[in-house]
Amino acid sequence: xxxxxxxxxxxxxxxxxxxxxxxxxxxxxxxxxxxxxxxxxxxxxxxxxxxxxxxxxxxxxxxxxxxxxxxxxxxxxxxxxxxxxxxxxxxxxxxxxxxxxxxxxxxxxxxxxxxxxxxxxxxxxxxxxxxxxxxxxxxxxxxxxxxxxxxxxxxxxxxxxxxxxxxxxxxxxxxxxxxxxxxxxxxxxxxxxxxxxxxxxxxxxxxxxxxxxxxxxxxxxxxxxxxxxxxxxxxxxxxxxxxxxxxxxxxxxxxxxxxxxxxxxxxxxxxxxxxxxxxxxxxxxxxxxxxxxxxxxxx
Numbered sequence: 001x002x003x004x005x006x007x008x009x010x011x012x013x014x015x016x017x018x019x020x021x022x023x024x025x026x027x028x029x030x031x032x033x034x035x036x037x038x039x040x041x042x043x044x045x046x047x048x049x050x051x052x053x054x055x056x057x058x059x060x061x062x063x064x065x066x067x068x069x070x071x072x073x074x075x076x077x078x079x080x081x082x083x084x085x086x087x088x089x090x091x092x093x094x095x096x097x098x099x100x101x102x103x104x105x106x107x108x109x110x111x112x113x114x115x116x117x118x119x120x121x122x123x124x125x126x127x128x129x130x131x132x133x134x135x136x137x138x139x140x141x142x143x144x145x146x147x148x149x150x151x152x153x154x155x156x157x158x159x160x161x162x163x164x165x166x167x168x169x170x171x172x173x174x175x176x177x178x179x180x181x182x183x184x185x186x187x188x189x190x191x192x193x194x195x196x197x198x199x200x201x202x203x204x205x206x207x208x209x210x211x212x213x214x215x216x217x218x219x220x221x222x223x224x225x226x227x228x229x230x231x232x233x234x235x236x237x238x239x240x241x242x243x244x245x246x247x248x249x250x251x252x253x254x255x256x257x258x259x260x261x262x263x264x265x266x267x268x269x270x271x272x273x274x275x276x277x278x279x280x281x282x283x284x285x286x287x288x289x290x291x292x293x294x295x296x297x298x299x
Contacts, residue, residue, distance in 0.1 A: 030104040042093030049085040059145040135205030139197040215269035222270040
């Protein structure tokens with residue numbers, strides 16, 4: 001049994017609950033500001049959603065022009081294009097408002113972090129959107145044209161292969177011509193494919209950020225990443241086969257880029273480990289012998 005008066009216990013409970021209520025109130029304020037920023041950005045993006053759509057499907061238009069076809073997409077439902085523009089507004093509105101949303105979340109979390117922790121996280125907060133934009137640009141300007149060229153040209157590959165094997169030419173007379181497939185691209189489906197490439201490659205380019213953060217937390221080591229190199233190669237090759245068309249050139253490009261990011265991650269984790277070991281030696285928590293054993297183990 002405690003000898004403390006009940007009034008003191010109740011007062012202590014009230015004092016401990018007050019900061020929690022203040023934190024929840026601040027979190028609510030940050031969330032409201034973030035939602036308002038997203039809504040405003042979405043409305044602004046809706047006013048220019050049509051040019052954004054034209055920019056996203058430009059790789060398809062270029063391929064159709066090169067094939068001598070009319071560069072146009074169709075919509076199969078009255079509401080299809082409207083909801084496509086709404087979707088574009090939401091995605092790009094989130095992208096535009098993300099810096100402000102991230103700033104609001106940082107203002108909420110930062111007071112509970114030490115100065116060293118703030119300095120450690122800030123570079124990753126800056127590098128993450130930059131790498132995502134690099135991945136998205138790589139997907140839009142390199143991968144998407146290659147993929148669209150393969151998929152759209154595939155409809156011509158089968159008749160040409162059949163004619164070559166049978167020795168017959170495709171008749172020029174329409175009355176005697178066989179049934180053939182023609183690409184009439186849907187706005188929604190074409191946009192979906194382009195956005196999938198952009199998001200997939202944007203996330204793939206986050207690999208250095210993810211592995212470096214895990215290295216800072218001690219969850220992975222540079223030596224461990226080197227030891228699983230061969231498994232990483234297999235995983236990257238599998239990823240390249242899944243997210244790209246069955247085209248060797250595209251798969252090789254994706255493998256080269258992602259594997260290069262993996263090697264960059266190993267370099268960054270190595271630097272993180274050296275810096276952490278130096279800090280531990282300054283604090284007297286690690287001597288040179290332990291550091292030497294670590295280097296010998298990683299050799």
